[in-house]
Amino acid sequence: MDAAIPFAHALVGREDLPIPEWLFAWGASVVLIVSFAALALLWRSPRLEEERWRPLPGWVSRVALGPATETVAGLVGVALLVVVVWSGLSGTEQPNANFSVTFVFVTFWLGLVLVSVLFGDVFRAFNPWRAIARGVGWLLGRVAPGRRPPRLPYPERLGRWPAAVGLLAFLWFELVFPAGSQTGGLAPRDVAVASIVYSALTLFAMSAFGTERWLDRGETFSVYFGMFSRLSAVERRGDRLGVRRPLSAAGRWARVPGSVALVLIAIGGTSFDGAQEGALVDAIKSVFDWLVERGLGFADALRVSDTLFLALTLVAVFALFAIGIRGMRTVAGSPPADRLWRAFGHTLIPIALAYLVAHYFSLFVFQEQAQFGYLLSDPLGDGSDYFGTAGAGIDYTLISATGVWYVQVAALVLGHMAGLTLAHDRALVTYRDQRAATRSQYWMLAVMIGFTCLGLFLLSQANQ
Amino acid sequence: MQSRAISAAIVVALVAAAIVLFVVLRDDDGDGDAPVATTATTAAETRKQEDKRTKPKPKVPTIVVEGGQPAGGVTQLTYTRGELVRFDVESDVAEHVHVHGYDLFKDVGPGKTVSFSFPAEIEGGFEVELEDSHTPIAELTVEPG
Numbered sequence: 001m002d003a004a005i006p007f008a009h010a011l012v013g014r015e016d017l018p019i020p021e022w023l024f025a026w027g028a029s030v031v032l033i034v035s036f037a038a039l040a041l042l043w044r045s046p047r048l049e050e051e052r053w054r055p056l057p058g059w060v061s062r063v064a065l066g067p068a069t070e071t072v073a074g075l076v077g078v079a080l081l082v083v084v085v086w087s088g089l090s091g092t093e094q095p096n097a098n099f100s101v102t103f104v105f106v107t108f109w110l111g112l113v114l115v116s117v118l119f120g121d122v123f124r125a126f127n128p129w130r131a132i133a134r135g136v137g138w139l140l141g142r143v144a145p146g147r148r149p150p151r152l153p154y155p156e157r158l159g160r161w162p163a164a165v166g167l168l169a170f171l172w173f174e175l176v177f178p179a180g181s182q183t184g185g186l187a188p189r190d191v192a193v194a195s196i197v198y199s200a201l202t203l204f205a206m207s208a209f210g211t212e213r214w215l216d217r218g219e220t221f222s223v224y225f226g227m228f229s230r231l232s233a234v235e236r237r238g239d240r241l242g243v244r245r246p247l248s249a250a251g252r253w254a255r256v257p258g259s260v261a262l263v264l265i266a267i268g269g270t271s272f273d274g275a276q277e278g279a280l281v282d283a284i285k286s287v288f289d290w291l292v293e294r295g296l297g298f299a300d301a302l303r304v305s306d307t308l309f310l311a312l313t314l315v316a317v318f319a320l321f322a323i324g325i326r327g328m329r330t331v332a333g334s335p336p337a338d339r340l341w342r343a344f345g346h347t348l349i350p351i352a353l354a355y356l357v358a359h360y361f362s363l364f365v366f367q368e369q370a371q372f373g374y375l376l377s378d379p380l381g382d383g384s385d386y387f388g389t390a391g392a393g394i395d396y397t398l399i400s401a402t403g404v405w406y407v408q409v410a411a412l413v414l415g416h417m418a419g420l421t422l423a424h425d426r427a428l429v430t431y432r433d434q435r436a437a438t439r440s441q442y443w444m445l446a447v448m449i450g451f452t453c454l455g456l457f458l459l460s461q462a463n464q
Numbered sequence: 465m466q467s468r469a470i471s472a473a474i475v476v477a478l479v480a481a482a483i484v485l486f487v488v489l490r491d492d493d494g495d496g497d498a499p500v501a502t503t504a505t506t507a508a509e510t511r512k513q514e515d516k517r518t519k520p521k522p523k524v525p526t527i528v529v530e531g532g533q534p535a536g537g538v539t540q541l542t543y544t545r546g547e548l549v550r551f552d553v554e555s556d557v558a559e560h561v562h563v564h565g566y567d568l569f570k571d572v573g574p575g576k577t578v579s580f581s582f583p584a585e586i587e588g589g590f591e592v593e594l595e596d597s598h599t600p601i602a603e604l605t606v607e608p609g
Contacts, residue, residue, distance in 0.1 A: 013564055014564065014565045014588040014589065015588060015589035015590070016588065016589070017587065017588060017589060017605065017608075022489040022490055023489075026485055026486050026489045026490070030482050030485070033481055033482055033485075037474060037475065037478045041471050041474060362588075396565050397585065397586050400587055400608060401587035401588055401606075401608045402587075402608045
């Protein structure tokens, strides 16, 4: 291997070892076993279509959703946004030593997925843009009561497409844009500028379409974390917090246009990140060389070739799901393709989660030590020590390589099972008789096995 | 009731199958020579083998930096956990060598060869780079023992 091209990444540090062949074989075998077990053990009536939401005791809701909590959480969110911008603009250019990069791409982007799955839509309370909008609304109400600026009706046909486009932009910024950067990571200054631009866009859109409407449809992070919170057992309804059957709320999610695209983009982005370090590294390099020979600069050539392969990965992921839908259409009594597309889109949410865990679990564990260690005390990387933790480093021996492998494979297998469960349940209400439902599920089974084995394959090819 | 018993039996059988597969596939790894003839790891790999047989005269790989770039590309250094990682860096420009993960820094420059020698105790893949120019010069891989 000669002068290797660096892969684009927000952060560099430790890389996972590829999962060994025996574990790949074992994981794939278990996936097949699980799948056939699912076919053998199919239940006959849907179980997840009813959410069975039950309110928690009143005091829980009052504490968790009360105005005091809301105000404090909102202020924390705004303060963190300010710290990201401040550290990005005036801190060190070294991505690993600057608060902004680790906070945005690890603590926020990965951590909130975890929190959403466990505790529901927590981000809603901490969302800085929502907090700002509500603060401004409150102020306007005091200064000029009764004079609310006119609202544009949100074009419902757009659905969640603005959020899907935003997600694609975010992934491109994380995975492609840093290519060829001086430090090999994302420049903190760019993170700050992107945060400012995104904040401006969001505040503008919220004032145009209404805060809640935009949070529900267009604000990328609310929609993205909200998607994962659908897997959770915790849900707020009005001013009450309650619990429901885990996974059950996912079923309603994909009805809005753009939702399926969003979850497929999430899967595609993670796939590309895994593939650019392993499976696709040679292909990217050959396109890169070809572009350089034609006189393109180093960084541009890398960005163009990465963008190309990100697009190809997305096409492949969309195609895999589309084939499954196509196949289901062939079953007698099947609804039209666009309805199937929306009826089964939510079954991919657990797969998206599994991909995230498999690819970023170790990064999260290690980088969070930096977040709550030296980055907390020295956010700018200028030698400050606010809380006495500036000297704390990352203990890379916290989990062994073997431990990481087991978590990765377990995540993919569990995600596979959850996806199959949701798909089977939905098939029972989509198709009249159980026979047709089962037959349609051979196709979804193939899609799920495809995604899970792709995930395993990417892990086995990592960093080679 | 009966179908429930059958379901339970299927689950038990499949769990058993999964466990058997895990053990069988895992054992396979034990006697097959695991390091899977890792990528062109010339220097480190031979060194590793030599080290096992003879202690004296260990051949330590030297990474030569010419004009700020590693001569001959990025060196692959592959070790198993617990072994001693050793390599030298020679450079015609003044730089800092940084071993990621292990977070070791050493100054290098014309006429000033540096030697690294430390136990491979953190598993994973780590870059060795020239800190100022962010040029990767070696890729250190530590596999589980």
